[in-house]
Structure formats: C-alpha cells, structure tokens
Amino acid sequence: MKPLLFTLExxxxxxxxxxxxxxxxxxELESRQFPDGxxxxxxxxxxxxxxxVLLADLSHPxxxxxxxxxLVATLRELGAASVGLVAPYLCYxxxxxxxQPGEALTSRIFAQHLSRELDxxxxxxxxxxxxxxxxxxxxxxARTLTGVPLLADWLRQRGETCLLVGPDAESRQWVxxxxxxxGLPFIVGHxxxxxxxxxxxxxxxxxxxxxxxKSAVIVDDVxxxxxxxxxxxxxxxxxGIETIDCIAVHGVFAGNAEVLVRGSGLRQLVTSNSIPGSSxxxxxxxxxxxxxxxxxxxxGGSPTTxxxx
Numbered sequence: 536m537k538p539l540l541f542t543l544e545x546x547x548x549x550x551x552x553x554x555x556x557x558x559x560x561x562x563e564l565e566s567r568q569f570p571d572g573x574x575x576x577x578x579x580x581x582x583x584x585x586x587x588v589l590l591a592d593l594s595h596p597x598x599x600x601x602x603x604x605x606l607v608a609t610l611r612e613l614g615a616a617s618v619g620l621v622a623p624y625l626c627y628x629x630x631x632x633x634x635q636p637g638e639a640l641t642s643r644i645f646a647q648h649l650s651r652e653l654d655x656x657x658x659x660x661x662x663x664x665x666x667x668x669x670x671x672x673x674x675x676x677a678r679t680l681t682g683v684p685l686l687a688d689w690l691r692q693r694g695e696t697c698l699l700v701g702p703d704a705e706s707r708q709w710v711x712x713x714x715x716x717x718g719l720p721f722i723v724g725h726x727x728x729x730x731x732x733x734x735x736x737x738x739x740x741x742x743x744x745x746x747x748x749k750s751a752v753i754v755d756d757v758x759x760x761x762x763x764x765x766x767x768x769x770x771x772x773x774x775g776i777e778t779i780d781c782i783a784v785h786g787v788f789a790g791n792a793e794v795l796v797r798g799s800g801l802r803q804l805v806t807s808n809s810i811p812g813s814s815x816x817x818x819x820x821x822x823x824x825x826x827x828x829x830x831x832x833x834x835g836g837s838p839t840t841x842x843x844x
Contacts, residue, residue, distance in 0.1 A: 538586045538831055541610075543602050548808040549623065550590055552820035557827060562587060566602065574602045576609060583614035586831050588621060594787045594810045596626040607652045617834035619655040621827060623809035623819055624757075624785045628662040646672035655830040659809060659819060660756045660784045664705065676833065678826040682784040682807050683709055685817050687716040689782060689805065690752065698751045698776070702726055702736050702767045709784075710754040720745050721754075724770065726763060736766035741774060750778035750802075757785045758806070761792030768799050778802055786814050 540554050541562035554561060565577040587610050591603055603620075610618050627645035630638065646669075649656065656677040661669065669677040690697075690713065699719050701710035703726035714721040724738040753767050758781070768779055779801055786793070786806035793812065797804060808815040 536585065538588050539582060540588050540590060541606065542590045543599065543606060544592055544811075546811065547590060547592055548811055548815050549819060552808075552818050553590060553621070553823060556820045556824035557588070559588065564606070574605055576602065576605050578606075578609055578613060581613070582610055584616050586834060587615045587618045588827060588831070589618065590621045592624065592810055593622045593626040594624050594785070595789075604648070604652060617654040617831070618652075619657070619827070619830055619834065620649065620653050621657045621823060623657075623659040623807070623823070624787070625656075625658040625661040628664075628666075631665045642666075643672050647674075650674040654834050657823060657826055657830065659807070659822070660709075662757065676830060678830065680822055680826060681709075681712075682809075682817070682819065682822065683712045684716065685807065685819065685822060686754065686782050686784070687713045689817055690717050690719065695750065696748060697780075698722065698741070698745055698748045700724065700738070700751050700753045700767060700771065702753065702755055702763045706755050709756055713754055720748070724767060726766075734762050734766055736763060736770050738767070738770045738774070749776060750780070751776045753779065753781040755781075755783045757787055758783045758792065758796065759787045759789050761788065761796045764796050765799055768801065780805070782806070782817075785809050786812050788812060 538557060538559045539562035540559040541564055542550050543566060563580040567575050569575060607618050627641045630641040650673050653675055655675055656673060659680045659682050661679060666672060669679055697719060699710050699714050699721035701707050701723040703724055707723045710721045710723060722739055724736045727735045751771050753764060758764055764781055771779055780803040781801055782805045784807050787810060804814045805816050806814045807817040807819050809819055
C-alpha cells in the first residue's frame with residue numbers, strides 16, 4: 536500500500552514532485568479557520584493502517600505549528616500506522632543556548648514537542664551551530680540532508696566561470712564543498728553582527744590569479760533578513776565585481792527581504808523549493824525521496840509500500 540502525503544498548505548512547490556518521487560497517494564484534508572482564528576481540520580478518507588508523510592513549510596512557523604499538531608494527533612487517533620514529517624526548512628534552531636539569563640531555549644522546547652508527536656523527521660541543512668547533530672535535541676530518527684549537491688549541479692549546468700563567495704564563517708561548509716564539486720575558486724568573508732538587521736561583511740583580498748574573474752556567486756544556507764547578502768554585494772562591488780548572483784538552500788525572506796535583495800542589482804537569485812517563492816528553482820524531491828523511503832520502511836512499511844508498487 537502506498538504512503539499518504541499530506542500538507543496543510545496548498546500550492547507548496549515541493550508537494551507534487553515529492554508525491555511523484557515517492558509514488559504516494561495525496562492525503563485528503565479539509566482545513567479552514569473559524570471566524571475567531573481557531574483551526575478546523577477534517578480527514579475525510581480512511582487512514583487506518585496507512586503510513587502518513589506530512590510535508591510542511593516551517594518558515595514563519597508560529598501560525599502553522601498548532602494546525603500541524605492537530606493534524607498529527609488526528610491521524611494517530613484515526614489509526615495511522617506511522618506519521619513522519621518532512622520539513623525541508625526546520626525552524627527554531629537559532630536559540631541553541633541562553634545568550635542572556637532567563638531566555639527560552641526554543642530549539643530544545645520545539646524539538647521536544649515534535650519528538651513526542653512524530654515517528655521521524657527529515658530536513659535539509661538545518662542551522663546546526665552549537666549542536667553537532669539533531670540527535671542532541673530530537674529523540675526520534677531525524678535525517679539531516681544537505682542541498683549542496685543540487686546547488687553544485689545548478690552551477691555546473693550553468694557552465695560559467697565565477698568566484699564563489701561565502702559571506703561568513705558559517706557559510707564556509709557550503710561554499711567550500713560546492714567549490715570542491717565544481718572546481719570553482721572561493722573566498723569566505725568575515726561577518727560582524729551588531730543586531731538582527733545590522734551586519735557588516737568584510738571580504739578578504741581576492742587572490743591575484745582570480746582577479747580576472749568578473750562575476751561572483753554568493754552562497755549561503757538561509758536568506759532571512761537579507762542584510763548579510765546586501766552587505767556582501769556591497770563588498771564585492773567595492774572591489775570591482777559587478778555581475779553577482781546568489782544561490783541559497785532556503786529563501787525565508789522575512790518582511791521585504793526579497794524585494795531588497797532583488798533591488799540590489801543581482802543578476803539571479805536562486806533557492807530551493809523548500810519554501811515557496813519566485814526564487815524557488817532547485818527541486819529537493821530527488822534528494823528527499825530515498826531517506827523518506829528508508830524511514831517508512833523502518834516504521835513498518837514493506838518494500839512494496841515504500842517503493843509505491
């Protein structure tokens with residue numbers, strides 16, 4: 536029997552490709568809000584004995600979290616064999632320690648809630664800064680994938696010589712691996728953060744053998760406020776590089792971030808389809824499919840189930 540694929544948001548760009556990759560059936564779901572803002576959910580088709588996969592966009596998560604919990608609990612009450620979550624962008628990873636006394640450790644609290652409700656989790660390039668793996672905070676099987684091979688494929692298919700630029704030390708792991716896979720040169724900047732929307736990015740001197748390269752691609756895992764990207768663009772322009780593209784795994788684009796970034800004169804802005812948006816051009820479904828099949832098998836799905844035959 537095929538797995539059922541559910542989502543609470545119509546039109547997620549990853550939903551149909553992932554459904555095809557998994558050979559899944561679309562899970563029927565009715566949802567709306569009452570006039571006072573409370574959620575209404577109904578699952579009209581039987582789910583007894585079925586393995587259920589939930590695809591969620593967890594950017595801007597607070598309004599989405601309660602409906603997600605309601606959906607998981609309802610699937611379990613109706614007899615689902617297992618319930619797993621595919622959250623390509625995993626929220627609440629920022630607060631991984633108390634920077635000030637009394638702060639909520641939201642990453643741990645969020646992980647505890649999801650671990651109580653779900654059988655497994657799959658995500659892509661979560662913000663693992665002080666945590667070495669999701670196993671430190673999640674007690675369910677949690678697969679952490681990287682979008683690096685897909686970003687590298689995009690660059691190879693474009694076939695243009697360029698300088699890869701990581702804005703800060705945290706981006707080094709992505710830009711260095713993409714450089715290794717594509718053979719392109721790279722540099723990594725230094726970022727000084729003075730506030731949520733106040734950053735300064737300083738780039739190192741471009742090596743003499745690379746000064747003839749007149750285009751650059753900024754590489755990062757997440758674009759949130761956009762200020763890191765804007766500062767990196769300004770730094771590149773200050774050394775004479777005018778043709779600049781940007782690729783990232785997740786395009787969160789808080790507030791008017793996308794407008795600001797596009798208005799900076801970027802030639803191209805490309806992200807994965809982890810989050811809906813006009814930049815979502817790299818499909819994650821080929822990356823996600825096999826780990827999901829393995830987790831479904833581990834949850835009790837037979838090879839026939841997980842291959843969709």
